[in-house]
Amino acid sequence: MNxxxxxxxxxxxxxxxxxxxxxxxxxxxxxxxxxxADGKPYHRKVVSxxxxxxxxxxxxxxxxxxxxxxxxxxxxxxxxxxxxHPDADSKGMVAMPNVNLAYxxxxxxxxxxxxxxxxxxxxxxxxxxxxxLTIGH
Amino acid sequence: xxxxxxxxxxxxxxxxxxxxxxxxxxxxxxLSKGSAAGGIDLxxxxxxxxxITEALANAGATQSAGSRKSFSDILEKLVGEVDGSIKAADAxxxxxxxxxxxxxxxxMIAMQEAGVAFSMMVExxxxxxxxxxxxxxxxx
Numbered sequence: 001m002n003x004x005x006x007x008x009x010x011x012x013x014x015x016x017x018x019x020x021x022x023x024x025x026x027x028x029x030x031x032x033x034x035x036x037a038d039g040k041p042y043h044r045k046v047v048s049x050x051x052x053x054x055x056x057x058x059x060x061x062x063x064x065x066x067x068x069x070x071x072x073x074x075x076x077x078x079x080x081x082x083x084x085h086p087d088a089d090s091k092g093m094v095a096m097p098n099v100n101l102a103y104x105x106x107x108x109x110x111x112x113x114x115x116x117x118x119x120x121x122x123x124x125x126x127x128x129x130x131x132x133l134t135i136g137h
Numbered sequence: 138x139x140x141x142x143x144x145x146x147x148x149x150x151x152x153x154x155x156x157x158x159x160x161x162x163x164x165x166x167x168l169s170k171g172s173a174a175g176g177i178d179l180x181x182x183x184x185x186x187x188x189i190t191e192a193l194a195n196a197g198a199t200q201s202a203g204s205r206k207s208f209s210d211i212l213e214k215l216v217g218e219v220d221g222s223i224k225a226a227d228a229x230x231x232x233x234x235x236x237x238x239x240x241x242x243x244x245m246i247a248m249q250e251a252g253v254a255f256s257m258m259v260e261x262x263x264x265x266x267x268x269x270x271x272x273x274x275x276x277x
Contacts, residue, residue: 001218003253007246014242122246129253133260 004125012052012064013118019067020047020111024104031099034087041087042097043072044104073098212261219251219258226251 002008023045033042050068052060060066075098083092226247232238 001222001254003222003257004250007250011243011246014246015240018240018242119242122242122249126249126253130256133253133256 004129007122007125008061009064010118010121010125012061012066014115014122016049016065016067017111017115017118019070021108021115023047023070024108024111027099028101028104028108031097031101031104033097034085034094041077041095042099043074043077044097044099045070046073212265215258215261219254222247222254223251 027044030036030042036042047070048068049065052062052064052066054062056062057066077096077098079093080096081092082088082094085094088094226244229238229240229244229247233241233244238244
């Protein structure tokens with residue numbers, strides 16, 4: 001039974017925005033990580049979304065959104081002179097992650113606002129359903 | 138009048154997630170049978186009133202030529218679906234609370250959906266009781 005129309009689509013958007021915020025959290029948390037699993041400094045992750053098509057996933061709402069991919073931002077990070085650092089090379093330079101906190105804060109605000117916009121859709125869809133139930137009162 | 142009694146008690150109970158609607162389903166099933174003491178046979182009513190039949194058809198009842206769906210079947214289906222959505226919301230809530238899922242919004246959406254579905258069922262029940270009382274007041 002689908003009493004609140006379109007709410008599954010909004011639900012998928014909320015999931016997607018939450019994933020975006022998770023990735024921002026990961027980027028900010030690793031802003032100083034000079035050694036990842038591959039021994040290289042952390043690369044900033046970028047999320048891209050895609051529209052859900054009919055039958056793209058079982059039970060997925062058509063017209064909704066999902067995370068298409070989480071890819072590394074390939075731009076090189078800054079080199080910082082820090083000879084005391086354990087990951088410093090022979091010249092005392094340390095390759096830092098390419099995380100720019102200003103970008104991450106903008107992404108953070110953008111995902112929060114996106115989430116809020118979708119919550120507003122949920123709220124209004126619910127209000128519409130409730131109002132429809134008062135027909136005849 | 139067990140149907141009305143159970144429907145009324147259901148209405149008076151707060152719409153928490155722990156409502157067991159199976160009782161109601163049983164009483165709804167008994168609705169069309171019509172008990173001797175003041176029962177009302179809605180199957181006959183449906184046959185006698187073209188408006189209700191049309192309304193039932195519009196309500197999404199798949200009526201094939203041979204098998205006619207009775208009003209109680211549709212009502213039972215409605216109650217079953219509302220029960221299902223409440224149970225789904227419960228499952229989502231349990232998933233979030235046990236840490237299996239972090240999708241808080243899915244649980245909240247499922248709970249809101251269950252709440253709206255429940256309100257709709259209550260509205261249907263109100264209309265049903267209203268029309269029953271209307272019929273009982275009828276002069277013969």
